Amino acid sequence: MHPVYFRYELLRNFRNWRFIMFSLAYPVVLYFVVTGPQRHAKFDGTSFPLYFMAGMATVGTMIAVISSGARIAADRSAGWTRQLRITPLTAGDYLGAKVACGFLMALLAIALVSLSGTALGVRLSAGEWLTMIGLMLVGLIPVTVLGILLGHLVTPDSLAPAVGGTIMLLALLGGAYGFLVAKSGAVFDLIRALPSYWLVQAGKTALGGGGWPAEGWVVIAAWTAVLAPLAVFVYRRDTGRV
Amino acid sequence: MTSHDTSGGAVVLSHLSKSYGAVRAVRSIDLTIVPGETVALLGPNGAGKSTTIDMVLGLIRPDSGSVSLFGMSPTEAAASGVVGGMLQTGSLVEHLSVRELVTMVASLYPRPLGVADALALSGCTEIADRRTTKLSGGQAQRVRFAIALVANPDLLLLDEPTAALDVEARRDFWSSMRDVAARGKTVIFATHYLEEADAFADRIVLLARGSVVADGAPGEIKARVGARTIRATLPGAELSSLRALNGVIAADRRGDTVILTCSDAEAALRALLDRFPSLPDLEVGGAGLEEAFFALTADETDANDELQEVR
Numbered sequence: 001m002h003p004v005y006f007r008y009e010l011l012r013n014f015r016n017w018r019f020i021m022f023s024l025a026y027p028v029v030l031y032f033v034v035t036g037p038q039r040h041a042k043f044d045g046t047s048f049p050l051y052f053m054a055g056m057a058t059v060g061t062m063i064a065v066i067s068s069g070a071r072i073a074a075d076r077s078a079g080w081t082r083q084l085r086i087t088p089l090t091a092g093d094y095l096g097a098k099v100a101c102g103f104l105m106a107l108l109a110i111a112l113v114s115l116s117g118t119a120l121g122v123r124l125s126a127g128e129w130l131t132m133i134g135l136m137l138v139g140l141i142p143v144t145v146l147g148i149l150l151g152h153l154v155t156p157d158s159l160a161p162a163v164g165g166t167i168m169l170l171a172l173l174g175g176a177y178g179f180l181v182a183k184s185g186a187v188f189d190l191i192r193a194l195p196s197y198w199l200v201q202a203g204k205t206a207l208g209g210g211g212w213p214a215e216g217w218v219v220i221a222a223w224t225a226v227l228a229p230l231a232v233f234v235y236r237r238d239t240g241r242v
Numbered sequence: 243m244t245s246h247d248t249s250g251g252a253v254v255l256s257h258l259s260k261s262y263g264a265v266r267a268v269r270s271i272d273l274t275i276v277p278g279e280t281v282a283l284l285g286p287n288g289a290g291k292s293t294t295i296d297m298v299l300g301l302i303r304p305d306s307g308s309v310s311l312f313g314m315s316p317t318e319a320a321a322s323g324v325v326g327g328m329l330q331t332g333s334l335v336e337h338l339s340v341r342e343l344v345t346m347v348a349s350l351y352p353r354p355l356g357v358a359d360a361l362a363l364s365g366c367t368e369i370a371d372r373r374t375t376k377l378s379g380g381q382a383q384r385v386r387f388a389i390a391l392v393a394n395p396d397l398l399l400l401d402e403p404t405a406a407l408d409v410e411a412r413r414d415f416w417s418s419m420r421d422v423a424a425r426g427k428t429v430i431f432a433t434h435y436l437e438e439a440d441a442f443a444d445r446i447v448l449l450a451r452g453s454v455v456a457d458g459a460p461g462e463i464k465a466r467v468g469a470r471t472i473r474a475t476l477p478g479a480e481l482s483s484l485r486a487l488n489g490v491i492a493a494d495r496r497g498d499t500v501i502l503t504c505s506d507a508e509a510a511l512r513a514l515l516d517r518f519p520s521l522p523d524l525e526v527g528g529a530g531l532e533e534a535f536f537a538l539t540a541d542e543t544d545a546n547d548e549l550q551e552v553r
Contacts (some may be wrong), residue, residue: 008346011337016336
């Protein structure tokens with residue numbers, strides 16, 4: 001990680017206050033609006049405020065990491081990646097700064113949604129909080145790689161629908177909006193193969209200090225194993241490097 | 243100043259070629275540039291200037307041939323921070339001030355120039371605190387120059403650096419460039435402004451259709467064509483007989499003035515004085531680089547095509 005470059009990358013991100021406002025406020029506002037009237041409801045075997053807290057944290061963190069990677073598209077179209085390629089900055093430093101910015105934003109989203117959850121009565125032990133946040137950060141790895149992939153495949157014109165659509169689809173199918181489109185059968189099998197499902201499940205499975213079942217770890221590892229080589233491929237295709 | 247290998251030249255291109263589909267953008271260019279030289283890559287649009295610069299910078303991979311910068315590959319040279327470039331790019335990164343952007347770039351290089359120095363040298367001091375998105379085209383171009391300068395590179399490549407500048411800004415830019423060249427840097431710039439290449443380069447490499455058609459000092463390039471113009475007021479003279487004079491290539495008339503383009507101005511003048519006892523308003527001038535440019539590219543493009551077919 002190149003410290004000065006990272007600092008300015010972070011500055012670029014946080015000066016984009018419209019993005020910050022919308023990406024952080026959206027899950028928090030939605031959380032209060034939806035959970036407020038259903039503070040004592042149950043869903044999927046757990047309290048609705050806890051379930052929906054994990055759901056909104058999933059949405060907020062996915063916005064953070066996918067947008068961060070997808071912003072590579074803007075750097076590419078501005079010619080900034082070309083300029084950087086003739087400097088001593090390595091590809092690892094460049095991508096590392098994007099990933100680190102995405103994860104920092106994700107942590108901020110988790111913090112705000114968790115505070116909101118606490119305000120509406122969610123109570124977890126320190127170990128349960130740590131387990132939930134830890135699982136979410138692991139589950140975000142393939143989502144981050146997906147963002148980098150999008151950043152190389154889309155143009156700034158198609159950035160908004162590509163990013164928005166991807167996040168919406170993953171969040172909706174993964175159950176982040178407080179309902180599951182199927183609870184059994186082939187569709188449910190498909191849902192369980194999504195990283196977003198396991199991000200949402202991080203809240204529930206953290207109860208009592210437990211984590212994901214093996215299935216969750218396998219899904220996250222498989223998505224990472226498939227997407228990472230694809231990201232390397234599109235990066236190399238873009239830069240003409242081997 | 244430099245610890246790297248310069249025995250083979252600052253830049254050595256050998257048999258460098260690149261095609262885009264059926265278009266042969268660069269056709270087997272061989273070029274050696276010694277440290278400290280200021281070289282203009284001059285040519286019309288589509289001559290292969292940008293493609294050549296991109297290959298020198300390692301941004302495009304050549305189909306064949308090689309690039310060596312101080313004995314290193316372009317990627318190694320970039321990694322060691324000896325290369326700086328001013329590219330033809332869309333826009334500057336958002337959400338930073340000019341000073342912040344230049345500071346960020348400076349942090350990437352092992353031996354950067356002071357940020358204040360780079361801003362001053364590029365004429366960006368007054369706009370240093372402005373956001374990169376609030377600049378005019380000319381100001382943005384100066385910021386790109388600052389980014390290239392702050393790297394303090396041994397080799398500086400500038401791809402049409404004055405493209406977005408007005409006449410005054412262009413003059414300021416080149417006066418800054420003179421300071422940079424005076425520091426012993428190797429500078430390569432692409433341009434299609436003939437007067438820029440003539441005024442600022444030690445050496446001009448003339449490109450047309452992806453090939454080097456001439457390579458030498460600006461004076462040599464002109465000498466190779468040898469064109470001079472003779473003007474005089476000769477109302478009665480016939481152009482065809484003037485054209486037949488020794489040393490004359492072409493004759494033209496503007497009102498009462500005839501303009502003779504000559505391969506040998508001295509011989510032409512002698513012949514002219516034999517024929518006409520008085521030559522009112524006589525002027526003998528060097529043909530500009532522009533004439534040299536057209537004379538050379540007109541000759542060579544045809545010859546080149548034949549050459550390509552023979553190969």
